[in-house]
Amino acid sequence: MGIISSGFHGKRRTGNPALPPGQYETASFPVLTAGPAPYIANADWEFFIRTETGQRRAWSWEEFLALPQVDIQTDIHCVTSWSKLGTSWRGVSLDTLFEDVETTSEFTTAHSYGGYTTNVPLQDLLDGQAWVAWEFGGEPLERAHGGPARLLVPHLYFWKSAKWINGIELMPHDVAGFWESNGYHINGDPWREERYS
Amino acid sequence: MSTLWRVAEVVSGVPETESSRTIGLRVDGLNGNLAGQHIDIRLTADDGYTAVRSYSVATAGMDEILEITVDELANGEVSPYLVRDLMVGDQLEIRGPVGGWFVWRPTDPNPVQLIAGGSGIVPLMSMIRAHEASENPSQFRLLYSLKSPETGFYREELLTLGQESPKLTVDHFYTRKVPAGWPSAPKRLTAETLLANILPADAAPDIFICGQTMFVETATEWMVQAGYPTGSIKTERFGGTGGIR
CATH class of the missing domain: 3.40.50.80 (Nucleotide-binding domain of ferredoxin-NADP reductase (FNR) module)
Known part of the structure; x- marks a missing residue:
C-alpha cells in the first residue's frame, strides 16, 4: 500500500469489477487527439489491408457497408484513466476483413487519415476482438470521435482504437506507433495497467 | 523508470485563483522534466481506496522539484482534496513525468x-x-x-x-x-x-x-x-x- 492521504475519501467510483485497475467511470465521452481532426468524406474514404508481400485489398465506403455488419456492446478504457461502460457500436469485424488475407506476419500497424499510427499484434485484432466501427450509440460516428470510421479494439487502451482509420499494414516486427513512440506502452493492456513505456 | 510510483513531498502550496492552487512537489531522484509533460497523482484513502488523475507540469527543468497547478472541479474526486486539503509536508505518490509529443524542447528551432x-x-x-x-x-x-x-x-x-x-x-x-x-x-x-x-x-x-x-x-x-x-x-x-x- 502506498502513502495514505488522511482526509481523502474519494468517491468510490472504482469499486466496479468492470473497471480495470486505476480507472474510473465516466458518463461523458472525452475527446483526446494529438492534433487536428482530419476531414474525410465518405466518398473519399477507403479501408485497406496490405500484407508483407505487398498484396493489397481495399474497400470503398459502399463496399464496406455491404459487408456483414455487427452490433458491439463493450466497455472502453482510456489511458488517461477514464472508462466508459456499456458503449454500443456498429461495424465490421476484422475477422470479416481478414477472411481472404494470407499472411505469416504476427504484427500490424494501423494507419489513420492524418498520419496517426498505432501498432497492434494481429492476434489482438482477430477472433471477435476488433472491428472497424462507423456507428456509435446508433448514430454515425462523429468526426471528433474518428468518423467516418475508427478501429475498435476495446480490450486494449483506447489509443489503440485508431480514429479516422484508413488501413492496416501487416508488419514483420512490432514497430512502435505514434503514442508508443512518445512514452506510452507498446502493448497497452488495461487489465495489466500497461500505460507507459 | 518513469512508470513506477514514487513518493513526492509537498514543498509549497500557493493559491493561484479562488479555485486553484499551485503545488510544489519534491521527488527524490527526479531529473527534471520536459516542458509540456504531465504526471499522474495517486491518492490513497486510509482503507486502501485509490484514485489517480493526470496533471500537467507548470515548470520545466527544476531537477528534483516540479510544480503543478490544480483547478478544483465541481464534483471532482481528486482536485478538491489537492486544492483545499493537501498541506505542505504531506506526501503523495506520482508517476512520470510522461509524454513525448506535447512538449517543447530548447533545441526546437521554430517560433x-x-x-x-x-x-x-x-x-x-x-x-x-x-x-x-x-x-x-x-x-x-x-x-x-x-x-x-x-x-x-x-x-x-x-x-x-x-x-x-x-x-x-x-x-x-x-x-x-x-x-x-x-x-x-x-x-x-x-x-x-x-x-x-x-x-x-x-x-x-x-x-x-x-x-x-x-x-x-x-x-x-x-x-x-x-x-x-x-x-x-x-x-x-x-x-x-x-x-x-
Whole structure:
C-alpha cells in the first residue's frame, strides 16, 4: 500500500469489477487527439489491408457497408484513466476483413487519415476482438470521435482504437506507433495497467 | 523508470485563483522534466481506496522539484482534496513525468504560438518558462483566453514577462469580464480575433493549443481553415464539454 492521504475519501467510483485497475467511470465521452481532426468524406474514404508481400485489398465506403455488419456492446478504457461502460457500436469485424488475407506476419500497424499510427499484434485484432466501427450509440460516428470510421479494439487502451482509420499494414516486427513512440506502452493492456513505456 | 510510483513531498502550496492552487512537489531522484509533460497523482484513502488523475507540469527543468497547478472541479474526486486539503509536508505518490509529443524542447528551432483556454495555460506555462530560461532566441507568442482577470493563472509572472521579455508576446482575451481600463468589452472569441492575435502562418510557427475540448476543437478548426498546416498543430484537451465563451 502506498502513502495514505488522511482526509481523502474519494468517491468510490472504482469499486466496479468492470473497471480495470486505476480507472474510473465516466458518463461523458472525452475527446483526446494529438492534433487536428482530419476531414474525410465518405466518398473519399477507403479501408485497406496490405500484407508483407505487398498484396493489397481495399474497400470503398459502399463496399464496406455491404459487408456483414455487427452490433458491439463493450466497455472502453482510456489511458488517461477514464472508462466508459456499456458503449454500443456498429461495424465490421476484422475477422470479416481478414477472411481472404494470407499472411505469416504476427504484427500490424494501423494507419489513420492524418498520419496517426498505432501498432497492434494481429492476434489482438482477430477472433471477435476488433472491428472497424462507423456507428456509435446508433448514430454515425462523429468526426471528433474518428468518423467516418475508427478501429475498435476495446480490450486494449483506447489509443489503440485508431480514429479516422484508413488501413492496416501487416508488419514483420512490432514497430512502435505514434503514442508508443512518445512514452506510452507498446502493448497497452488495461487489465495489466500497461500505460507507459 | 518513469512508470513506477514514487513518493513526492509537498514543498509549497500557493493559491493561484479562488479555485486553484499551485503545488510544489519534491521527488527524490527526479531529473527534471520536459516542458509540456504531465504526471499522474495517486491518492490513497486510509482503507486502501485509490484514485489517480493526470496533471500537467507548470515548470520545466527544476531537477528534483516540479510544480503543478490544480483547478478544483465541481464534483471532482481528486482536485478538491489537492486544492483545499493537501498541506505542505504531506506526501503523495506520482508517476512520470510522461509524454513525448506535447512538449517543447530548447533545441526546437521554430517560433512558437501558444493558445490557452482557461487552465489549459499550465503546460504552456512550462514551455514559456523553459524558453525564458534557455538561450533559444525563437519568438514565442501566447494567446490566453479566460473568463475574467480573476481566473488567470500566473498573472504577475505573465504580466512581467509580457512587458520585459524580448522574445515573448502575451495577449489576454477576456470572455466574461475584462480588467479595469481594458480597451474592449468581454466577448466570445471569434476566428477573426484569434487569427489577428497569433503568429502568421507564413512565420511557420509550431503551435500548441490546450484547454477544454470544445475550445481546442474550435481554435484548431479556425487555424486549419486559415492555412496553418495540420502537422504544425499539437493539441491537448481536457474535460468532456465546454465551449468558447
